[in-house]
Amino acid sequence: MRITIGSDPTRLIDQAADAVEALVRATPDAVLGIATGSTPEPLYAELTSRVQRGLDLSRLRITCLDEYVGLSADHPQSYRHYIRTHVLEPWGIDSATAVLPAGDAADPDAAARDFERRIRDWGGVDLQILGVGPNGHIAFNEPGSSFDSRTRAVELTASTRQANARFFEHLDEVPTRAISQGIGTILESRHALLLAFGEGKAPAIGALVEGTASPEVPVSALQRHADLDVYVDDAAASHLQR
């Protein structure tokens, strides 16, 4: 694990964008795993401005970590909508080269298995962008998730629904379930890049960097990742002792 701590989030975002750019220059049709949520939005915006300055991201193959169960692809809070507006359209990527879970499928478990199979058919993820929940979740692997877990339909905890209520008008509208890549699936990504900003993420970053790996803090599973870069600001690093 390599950890970069910085006081200037813009500089951290630039470094993360450099990692994506280096991947694309080496492998134009690499598989890039997108995290949704607010943390990586500036990274996608920085990559969009590099596209406007001539960087070609259009051959990337795109996948994601998770999707709410019950939201249609055009629901403004669905992760498919997020990826279309923050990634596919601005980077000129055909939606046919995006593997995203069908959150509105009649059988979410079958949709989860199909999502995992399609990622495997691509040969896995070259670079996975990750955020972390205040409760330590990665994707929607909530505390207690097995480190061997595969992509499946999961229940969201009350704290995650509360944390994500800011994107919806009412807490009642936040879905109760999601399709999530498993921790075992995420650990198979060839390279992962985790971003965390703000004091709310400090306990999770402390557990990842200095804690004992435990399913109670899912992000700590990333201690076992073969090639992980962590970019955090001073606030998110504030629980680190060493």
Ligand code: F6R
């Ligand atoms: C989203 C995802 C989640 C988020 C996490 C942090 O695809 O997998 O694990 O990364 O909930 O969300 P933000 O960045 O909004 O704080």
